[in-house]
Amino acid sequence: MLIRRPDDIPSSEITPERDYLDRRRFLGLGAAAAALAVVAPASLAACADAEGAQADAPNTWDEITSYNNFYEFGTGKSDPAENAPKTLKTRPWTVRIDGLCARPGQYAFDDLVRQNRIQSRTYRFRCVEAWSMVVPWNGIPLRDMIARAQPQPSAKYVEFTTLMDPEQMPGQRRRVLDWPYVEGLRMDEAMHPLALLATGIYNRPLPAQNGAPLRLVVPWKYGFKSIKSVVRIRFTAQQPATAWNVSAPGEYGFFANVNPEVDHPRWSQARERRIGDGWFRRRDTLPFNGYAEQVAALYRGMDLRRYY
Numbered sequence: 229m230l231i232r233r234p235d236d237i238p239s240s241e242i243t244p245e246r247d248y249l250d251r252r253r254f255l256g257l258g259a260a261a262a263a264l265a266v267v268a269p270a271s272l273a274a275c276a277d278a279e280g281a282q283a284d285a286p287n288t289w290d291e292i293t294s295y296n297n298f299y300e301f302g303t304g305k306s307d308p309a310e311n312a313p314k315t316l317k318t319r320p321w322t323v324r325i326d327g328l329c330a331r332p333g334q335y336a337f338d339d340l341v342r343q344n345r346i347q348s349r350t351y352r353f354r355c356v357e358a359w360s361m362v363v364p365w366n367g368i369p370l371r372d373m374i375a376r377a378q379p380q381p382s383a384k385y386v387e388f389t390t391l392m393d394p395e396q397m398p399g400q401r402r403r404v405l406d407w408p409y410v411e412g413l414r415m416d417e418a419m420h421p422l423a424l425l426a427t428g429i430y431n432r433p434l435p436a437q438n439g440a441p442l443r444l445v446v447p448w449k450y451g452f453k454s455i456k457s458v459v460r461i462r463f464t465a466q467q468p469a470t471a472w473n474v475s476a477p478g479e480y481g482f483f484a485n486v487n488p489e490v491d492h493p494r495w496s497q498a499r500e501r502r503i504g505d506g507w508f509r510r511r512d513t514l515p516f517n518g519y520a521e522q523v524a525a526l527y528r529g530m531d532l533r534r535y536y
């Protein structure tokens with residue numbers, strides 16, 4: 229199997245929320261200020277990081293942790309923040325890594341954190357519902373965990389599974405989705421350096437509503453690919469089923485790459501509302517959510533209208 233190894237993505241510096249917010253205010257001054265950032269001193273360098281989040285100020289901790297999708301805790305945007313911290317027990321937490329690999333195993337979450345480099349990555353995040361945020365994540369590059377497990381050449385996909393426990397996740401008592409929530413990536417997507425297993429936000433532990441203690445982040449895909457509260461990572465030969473594709477195959481495909489030219493059957497994907505902007509402001513949605521330069525090569529030759 230050919231595993232592409234793009235140049236490593238430099239991790240941004242550890243930055244406290246106060247500094248992010250100062251930058252946000254700075255950028256809020258408009259185009260002149262943004263132009264100044266080009267020649268900005270080191271304290272502003274993280275604005276123009278390698279992940280392509282230029283001029284995209286991070287959302288606040290409050291925005292990121294109070295407007296969520298996590299259907300295991302209800303379908304309203306404020307339900308996860310209200311409900312998840314009450315019932316989700318994130319310790320002890322075990323992640324099973326198995327399937328087609330030489331080194332399967334069960335790992336305590338705290339051991340995973342100890343064994344791996346935790347990086348800081350500020351990514352744009354685009355929900356299929358046409359809202360977006362910018363989130364300063366901390367986490368483990370997915371490919372580090374994959375390399376450790378030594379997948380076999382027959383492993384073509386990686387499947388992820390969320391915890392199944394209606395006691396802790398009361399939303400699983402209602403058949404909103406086919407529980408547990410599952411997701412998947414092709415092996416080359418999973419090995420891409422942008423794919424992250426997030427363990428924190430703003431250098432603080434991941435809150436329950438954001439998918440504690442471990443959730444996937446795939447910034448060039450719609451938000452539903454970024455599965456929360458992961459308990460299992462499995463290497464497969466066949467393309468795994470994915471929760472939203474199973475529930476509405478005509479609306480959600482396996483790839484789910486952000487594509488402003490392919491509308492959802494019920495709404496346009498051309499523009500998005502950034503949480504924190506005024507209610508009427510819309511921003512243009514970018515191909516691959518702005519990460520085309522880094523990821524478009526993964527899909528060369530594929531018809532992205534058919535493989536949505």
Ligand SMILES: Nc1nc2c(c(=O)[nH]1)N[C@H]1C(S)=C(S)[C@@H](COP(=O)(O)O)O[C@H]1N2
Nearest residue numbers: 296297298299355390409451452454455456
């Ligand atoms: N297990 C699970 N993971 C999930 C979801 C969910 O309902 N359950 N929602 C997805 C959707 S649609 C989005 S947009 C993101 C939201 O992540 P955030 O709340 O951290 O912004 O989580 C994704 N991961």
Ligand SMILES: [Mo]
Nearest residue numbers: 355356451452
């Ligand atoms: Mo979403």
